[in-house]
Amino acid sequence: MKMSEIKIELTTNPKEKPAVDQLGFGQVFTDHMFIMDYTEGQGWHDPRIIPYQPLSLEPSSMVFHYGQSVFEGLKAYLTVNNETLLFRPDRNFNRLNNSNDRLVIPAIDEELALEGLKKLVTIDREWIPNAPGTSLYVRPFIIATEPHLGVHPAKNYLFMIIMSPSGSYYKGGINPVKIMVEQQFVRAVVGGTGEAKTGGNYASALKGQEIADREGYAQTLWLDGKENRYIEEVGSMNIFFKINGTVITPALNGSILPGITRDSMIQVLKSKNIPVEERLISIDEVVEAYQNGTLEEAFGTGTAAVISPVGELKWRDEKMIINNGEIGEVSQMLYDTLTGIQNGTIEDTFGWTIKL
Structure with a gap:
């Protein structure tokens, strides 16, 4: 799969960004998300960036019953020179694949995932807060979506990346x-x-x-x-x-x-x-x-x-x-x-x- 195959659909209804002094953690999400499907026999396919939106899943989706899910957490930062930095994202996708192996989830293409993340952060760059100690929290995750109650590794999965502006963890200084x-x-x-x-x-x-x-x-x-x-x-x-x-x-x-x-x-x-x-x-x-x-x-x-x-x-x-x-x-x-x-x-x- 070529990285150029990532399709992009931009939102037509951008959300209002929260005030920097009102940021919490993981409560407000950016305008877009990355998503890719896995189908047994076809592999991972259809990588795309689309407007942030709810998922539609069958009640029998296996993630709800047998816990086949993995996730990661990393951040994007604005520097003092107004540049955008990611911190060791390659390690996150490598660890995600290690988690995949333990949960019997098909491995993702780490280079493709990183390219998708870069494009997503670039599209939603204005969501990165610029106050000291703030950042854009990034949550990649994979869930089993096959609608089946049999106990076995699922045949269908979703890989997604969502992002949330994050306030300073230490608002009043570092307190033990x-x-x-x-x-x-x-x-x-x-x-x-x-x-x-x-x-x-x-x-x-x-x-x-x-x-x-x-x-x-x-x-x-x-x-x-x-x-x-x-x-x-x-x-x-x-x-x-x-x-x-x-x-x-x-x-x-x-x-x-x-x-x-x-x-x-x-x-x-x-x-x-x-x-x-x-x-x-x-x-x-x-x-x-x-x-x-x-x-x-x-x-x-x-x-x-x-x-x-x-x-x-x-x-x-x-x-x-x-x-x-x-x-x-x-x-x-x-x-x-x-x-x-x-x-x-x-x-x-x-x-x-x-x-x-």
């Missing part, structure tokens, strides 16, 4: 959050779907989040599903700890999502000659580090927030206050570096950004 370690429920297990970005992983995490909310905590820190001992993720983010000068993050083990922000942080740390390790880290090790005064920082990383510092960690009856509840030096450096690359104020020596 309170995290509760979950002891009863688990998010994923090795051999399951934890390393795939599929909706079921997030549904299974809602109960833990509900409990955390009820107790006044912002997120849940998940432990492994076998020994209920080793740290995996925090909420929907990867987690890092700075202990005695070394930054430690759980190694990718099959149940942890390989975060693109996570990978970026590791590369930045190495470029700054800050020791960083990817390995098993138990909650006991974190508690011991807190008790002996070597737990210096903790932070989550992800597309939405980039960095989410942890100011308090609750484990059983112990409340651990980290770095006096303030953002740490390394956390701040990582946030400033990554956002600087994304908004064009810092030179991209890693080759991560694509200019449109």
